[in-house]
Amino acid sequence: MKAYETVIGLEVHVELATKTKIFCGCTTEFGGAPNTHCCPVCTGMPGTLPVLNKKVVEFAVAAGLATNCTITQNCKFDRKNYFYPDLPKAYQVSQLYLPICRDGGIEIDVNGVKKVIGIHEIHMEEDAGKLVHDEWDDCTLVDYNRCGVPLIEIVSDPDMRSAEEVIAYLEKLKLILQYLGVSDCKMQEGSLRADVNLSVREMGASEFGTRTEMKNLNSFKAIARAIEGERKRQIEVIEYGKKIVQETRRWDDNKDTSFAMRSKEDAQDYRYFPEPDLVPIEISDAWLEEVRQRQPELRDEKMARYEKEYDIPEYDAALITSSKNVADLFEATVAICKKPKEVSNWLMVETMRLLKEHEMEPENIAFSPENLAKLIALIEAGSINRTVAKEVFEVVFTDNIDPESYVKEKGLLMVNDEGALRKTIEEIVAANPQSVEDYHNGKTKAMGFLVGQTMKAMKGKADPGMINQIVMELLQ
């Protein structure tokens, strides 16, 4: 078999985090009873007119600036005509001729190898409704709540060569958009959806092969599997001496294979024309500068600042900033307790462990910085030891309890009464003469046994340092 190279480009649809839709005042909130978040404008009733949501333009510009694009200061909308029941107007307002952002790129890092993935363009458009097939056997229902939710479509250049590069690109893009506050990027709610354009060619060839498009892949894992599956399929077709057909395919993640849906449309199939109901958009220099000034600190800057300002290792800074939610939690907790390395340890070790155990995403962490800070204060004050702290943290993580009142209620506070502790140890030493003898015969392990017995008698609520000290004294 010949050697092949995989060529991948992505079209990423991102739902913007505006409160209202792109051309009307309806809410963009996810879910809701079917057809309760819509009005005559977003359901395309005849005679209605769209009014552009200014926030959509600002979010698109922010995304463009953060991905090193040139902003099209005179841009406009176009009509993409297609007839499908999820879009009652029979056209989608989108941008073809003058997209708002062009010619950008972001740097990815795969196993230490850095590479820039080009961004061909970012355009604004409206989302369509949702077809509901599942509930009845013989009919399909339509929910228009999502109709008119603002989207940006980020179209990459065909610069990626492997699933690893695709995942690295998507992760970087997701972080940028989350840090900007432009989208929550929740894949399970469809706020970030990726279509994968893939072709293969013989290694060293200069022309691209014929590509296929796989739509609506809703997890990074599914994307990686779909790329691997489609790459193999195309190579097999070529090796059999057949031709790849340009088409849209649906990846079935359960069956681990893709199926042809329809032949892939070209732009001309949509009969695009300038949208007559909306005036062209003029982004003045002043407006552009205003958006630029408002750009928040992005991940790379944040990482550098953490290392410098909080004096934490690069490894910690990278892990904490890999989710905006975790980074926010870190900063808020440090602001209260002023112990950056301690906070970082709780987030990196126990929080990450519990996220995995509960199969949760970092975006869904629900405990407050106040409660983590209180837990750290309890350890610092010697009120609880680390073993107890880990148990308490599990409850903070799941139920966001107040650790102060929790340890009091459950009687977990450490016994710091030296007299009581000494009495217990004296009893244990008296009850274990063999261990005392062993210790004096050079078996130092015997001391560990006595410490362990004491901790058991104290139900784990004693300071191990203090126990060690007293046992040592009594053994001398």
Ligand SMILES: [Zn+2]
């Ligand atoms: Zn509406």
